[in-house]
Amino acid sequence: ARSIARALEREFVRISLGGVRDEAEIRGHRRTYVGALPGRIIQGMKTAGTVNPVFLLDEIDKLASDFRGDPASALLEVLDPNQNDKFSDHYVEETYDLSDVMFITTANSTHTIPRPLLDRMEVISISGYTEIEKLKIMQGYLLPKQLEEHGLGKDKLQVNEEAMLKIIRQYTREAGVRNLNREAANICRKAAKLIVSGEKKKVLVTPKTVEALLGKPRHRYGLAEKEDQVGTVTGLAWTETGGDTLNVEVSILPGKGKLTLTGQLGDVMKESAQAAFSYIRSRASEWNIDAEFHEKNDVHIHVPEGAIPKDGPSAGITMATALVSALSGIPIRKEVGMTGEITLRGRVLPIGGLKEKSLSAHRAGLTTIILPKENEKDIDDIPESVRNELKFIPVEHMDEVL
Known part of the structure; x- marks a missing residue:
């Protein structure tokens, strides 16, 4: 979402909806209450400082509801293009035009999103990263980032492509790259220890040396049979x-x-x-x-x-x-x-x-x-x-x- 905002040259605002169960979080409190505040939508617009930011509503599938109201129902007005030009916040007590805002929501599953709310959104399913994509992400982003955070130069630690593929296949099993990032950090820590202790001046990670740094493989992947078989x-x-x-x-x-x-x-x-x-x-x-x-x-x-x-x-x-x-x-x-x-x-x-x-x-x-x-x-x-x-x-x- 941040990249979309950068491409469109718009401001970017993010709010997390995970665990939100109070309607006032969306619509704000009435001013008669002590400590009253505008809702998070109006606060986000104030932070953006423009009328047309890219507004990320993160983890919308994890909204909850209780006696204080249903925030999912309050979002119906926010996300409906036929209504959000007259969005009403209890604190502001005036209508606010959200029609120029680009709303992006994220969810791990659509099953928990109320059907009326889902009908107001265009659902784009994004598949997990492929093995080739994970390899490019590790080469171009994850490993350089971990090298910088651990104070290692490229001349001190090198991981060849075959070793990266082994890490992806046998040490992680995920749709994203969180665990892959952790394994990259593990390798950097082990390499830093070897260099600081004087055991090595430079660490080169190959498929044969991965186990010495990360331990035994945690996952296996399917391979073709070695011969034609019946049944x-x-x-x-x-x-x-x-x-x-x-x-x-x-x-x-x-x-x-x-x-x-x-x-x-x-x-x-x-x-x-x-x-x-x-x-x-x-x-x-x-x-x-x-x-x-x-x-x-x-x-x-x-x-x-x-x-x-x-x-x-x-x-x-x-x-x-x-x-x-x-x-x-x-x-x-x-x-x-x-x-x-x-x-x-x-x-x-x-x-x-x-x-x-x-x-x-x-x-x-x-x-x-x-x-x-x-x-x-x-x-x-x-x-x-x-x-x-x-x-x-x-x-x-x-x-x-x-």
Whole structure:
């Protein structure tokens, strides 16, 4: 928001709404009360000194309400362009024109924002930073800032690109860069100690020396399988912290047709597995699979890393492919990753987060991605350096996947 104000050459004002539960914080107090003050909107305008600042309302999703009123309702007048030219503050007792102000609000989630208030805003969803973006931020901003704060020159501490990538992948897991900034500070402190104690005159951080400075890696990331396997398919998942690969494993056991799903799957993902299972049953003869396999065998579908909750429909074609592979004995190519929702008739429906999923596939060493035809338009959002190294295969039906 500060950068927007700088670009527009306007003044910038910020107020935090986290935990605000008193309507008077927005509209002000009436002058009859001792210690009465104008509301924070009028105070912000006074601080700006202009009628058209960029006004940031931070953490609007964390507003509260109690017996003193509902500040979210008071904000309806502030954010409604048809009303805010006559904004009323109890302290000023005169209408104030806010129509020239550019209001920007921030929120981690829209679920807690009252619907009437949300209707008065244009919602712009901003995805988390990609791995490449985090690398550039660390090179151009975080590390130079920490070097300056710790009194280290560039000639005293150098961190190569491979070491930065290792820190991003194995020591942080986040949408932003707060923890990455902390790790940069940790490296600077350790380096400063080594230099001050006389152990070293200069510290060069490489992937091999990262563990000596930051300890053992805290996170792992998915990698492509080393060989083609039967009943194991690499899927692509999207989380709040970015994309990741997701292996789906299927095992066929003697039994009476029981379908077991494990790996802490959510309801939507379980329904995707059921849809994939029903689709395979309806088309079994076309893939030389015993049409009565479900009467003689139990099927177990497992998604590893069972401690991590998983949900969403985008693993539909992944589970269907793993089922066909396990039942037919045909191995799946190790360099292929896939994502897409499946219907009972085998249609492949669009998914979200293709950019993040593609970056995770590239990081894992995959070379081919199977995606829904309707997501073909999203390929342009993927960085060119990654796009050039991946082969994208758009599909409309499960038959094309197999």
